[in-house]
Amino acid sequence: MAALEGKVVLLTGGSRGIGPVLAEAMARRGASIALAARDEDRLRAVAARLQQQFGTRTLVVPVDLREQEQRVRLVASVRAELGAIDVLVNNAGLETEGAFPELSWDVIREHIEVNLIAPMSLTQLVLAEMLGRHAGHIVNIASIAAKSGAPYAAIYSGTKAGLAEWTRALRLELRDTGIRCSTIFPGYVRDVGMFAKFGVRAPWLVGSCSPAQVAEAVVDAIEKERLEAIVNSRPLRYVFTANELSPALGDWLMRVSGAVDFQRRKVGQR
Ligand SMILES: NC(=O)c1ccc[n+]([C@@H]2O[C@H](COP(=O)([O-])OP(=O)(O)OC[C@H]3O[C@@H](n4cnc5c(N)ncnc54)[C@H](OP(=O)(O)O)[C@@H]3O)[C@@H](O)[C@H]2O)c1
Numbered sequence: 001m002a003a004l005e006g007k008v009v010l011l012t013g014g015s016r017g018i019g020p021v022l023a024e025a026m027a028r029r030g031a032s033i034a035l036a037a038r039d040e041d042r043l044r045a046v047a048a049r050l051q052q053q054f055g056t057r058t059l060v061v062p063v064d065l066r067e068q069e070q071r072v073r074l075v076a077s078v079r080a081e082l083g084a085i086d087v088l089v090n091n092a093g094l095e096t097e098g099a100f101p102e103l104s105w106d107v108i109r110e111h112i113e114v115n116l117i118a119p120m121s122l123t124q125l126v127l128a129e130m131l132g133r134h135a136g137h138i139v140n141i142a143s144i145a146a147k148s149g150a151p152y153a154a155i156y157s158g159t160k161a162g163l164a165e166w167t168r169a170l171r172l173e174l175r176d177t178g179i180r181c182s183t184i185f186p187g188y189v190r191d192v193g194m195f196a197k198f199g200v201r202a203p204w205l206v207g208s209c210s211p212a213q214v215a216e217a218v219v220d221a222i223e224k225e226r227l228e229a230i231v232n233s234r235p236l237r238y239v240f241t242a243n244e245l246s247p248a249l250g251d252w253l254m255r256v257s258g259a260v261d262f263q264r265r266k267v268g269q270r
Pocket residue numbers: 012013014015016017018019036037038039040042063064065066090091092093094095114141142143144185186187188189190192193194195196
């Protein structure tokens with residue numbers, strides 16, 4: 001897909017955190033944006049800003065992505081109000097940190113539903129029309145935790161790894177259909193979102209990124225048809241490669257970089 005100008009984007013997680021920054025980057029390029037999340041007031045505030053700043057055509061859809069019937073309704077209302085969906089950005093996500101044995105089954109199930117099942121479901125719901133038009137783009141926001149499991153965020157890591165490999169498989173399956181699939185792997189994001197709310201700095205060796213860098217990677221993925229992007233201030237590919245070559249070396253790098261201690265401290269586990 002060459003440009004976002006005039007395209008219809010469905011963005012989940014549009015109410016807070018990174019979502020509004022992604023929305024702004026795509027609105028700036030002339031896309032119409034459907035914003036989905038549970039908090040209607042916040043969605044309306046984001047939509048009002050986009051309308052005011054860029055004259056963006058917006059749609060606000062309050063939705064609980066844990067529910068299949070609400071996911072179906074979401075796609076139908078975007079289709080009815082804005083037209084065929086050109087780009088789906090699966091950005092909504094949950095991260096409840098804690099020691100795995102202590103997590104309740106409800107929390108585990110909720111993470112799988114929001115981080116993995118909802119993107120799969122929404123993708124299936126938009127794909128039929130995209131296949132008919134031989135065009136469309138699915139962008140899934142994973143995490144570096146998909147590449148190197150983060151302790152005390154084990155469910156999060158598992159769902160994001162699932163999201164990433166499912167996207168890769170889908171991309172190969174859809175190769176000759178004109179539909180593109182991209183995965184974005186942000187590191188710890190500063191200023192807004194689920195990490196910034198802890199008010200701590202990521203270990204120097206691990207690094208971090210800004211929400212604007214994540215937004216730039218999403219826009220790049222769409223406009224330049226990039227398959228994947230790791231967004232981080234430090235080059236982490238060597239850690240991920242080490243994981244593949246030797247799991248023991250990968251685990252050691254996670255420990256010496258301070259990532260394991262950092263995760264433990266972050267959730268108050270000692
Ligand atoms: N922040 C980071 O450091 C970081 C790093 C790597 C990857 N990521 C990924 O980036 C994405 C955005 O993260 P963020 O930091 O912006 O998170 P956030 O500030 O916690 O925002 C999460 C978004 O998901 C929505 N959401 C959560 N549960 C939902 C549900 N049941 N139904 C509908 N919407 C729901 C929330 O909206 P409502 O509460 O209004 O429903 C909110 O808009 C996530 O996929 C996350 O895993 C973040």
